[in-house]
Amino acid sequence: MIDPFKALGWLNVAEDHSHLNNEDRQLIGAIGQLGLFDSRMEPILERLRESAHSLDDPLRKAEILLYCAAIGNSRGWCPPAARDASEALISYEKDDHRRALALWMLGIMQWGMLQNHEAYRNWAEAKRIFKQCQMPSQSASQAEDWYKDPIWHMEVDLVERPEEISTWLNQFERSSLRPLTEEVVNCAREKISQHAYQSIYVLMQDLQEATRRSERVFERAEIYLEFGLATYQMGNSHFAIELLRKAVQNFYPGIGSYHKQVIARCMLGAVEWLHKTSHNQATADWLQCIDEFENLRGLADRDNLQVKAEWYREHCAILRSAVLERIEPPKQSNPGGDSPRENAPKPPPSASNSKKAYSYDDLLRRTGWDRAAADRLIDYERKKAPTADRNELIKRAIERWIRDNQ
16 A cells, blocks of 8 residues: 555645755654654644644644654554544545645544545555546646556555455446346445444345345356455455455356456455465466457457557566565565554655665666566666665665656
8 A cells, every 4th residue: 555654745745845844843853753652643643733723824833734644654644634634635625636635644543443435446546546647638748647656556546345356346347236236236335335234144135035035147156256346345354255256157158258257256366465374375366367368359359449448468567476475575674673664654855955766766767667677677776785675675776767868
């Protein structure tokens, strides 16, 4: 998941300066020096909130509150952090870019409170806004280029959410559900969104009613998939895995790769990642999905269906990146503290002392957004300096790229 402090680094990209004043920066910087469970953190947070609520400047107020949200989230205080993010969101009503970031951060806090449906809805809206901001008619070419990397990070994050994968199911053909069955499924979706289910047993009654009505080929498979998603959203991921496995089995086409079966397996892998004991199976399922996406892309190329082929190419790359992040998570330095240093809150630099630091985004820009080439450069530097941390390896890779391209 995109770290909230990383998202805050994107907040003022258009103006290239923060709206915080020196006192705000000092307070945020003071929190950054404290341990994760230091009792002095809460009074400083309250001081920041009081300052924000006394302001007439909506941009400064919202930025302070988003820092409060990120800090609270890092300590596990999700409800107050969500309130901070929600208040910031109000200040950004007419600012699409900042509103998207506030929505993304609010989604992180909601996810921490097990409000999966609401979290995904806000993440999907944030991605939609960023894609709209990226459109040539909405932005300058420089801004259009800037949005590529954040959108990519959002895509990779969202592929780990079963809700996102479910939107891929009927990409190239209609739903297999008949109207009578779809009525039961839609009712279940509505109950989930309203938290109206009192227990998993009520949901199972609806599942039995839907399967009783099913007649078409693959209709039962889609029912299992829909109720597997609903079960996961209710917090019963073990039973969700069982239902999604049934969906994969019932989508079996008899020969070759079938789009809906691949999507069901992809969703199954996303839920399997929630349990450490099933990580190996999740990896295997996602790697199989990558192979099958490649097969389907090849078939689309053969039939000259370029839009379809491009969809498979793009989603295969997203899924591959998600697998790599899961298998090789980024290293975090933690020298003696009780919270990772690179995730500690850092105040944005003031306009007068701003100094650019190399990042993975900088390396991607230099390689023409070729992630494979960027990762090869990093791996090359890792062989030469195996004890260097990731930031140092990125710096070395960029410096080598600059030397080689002068």
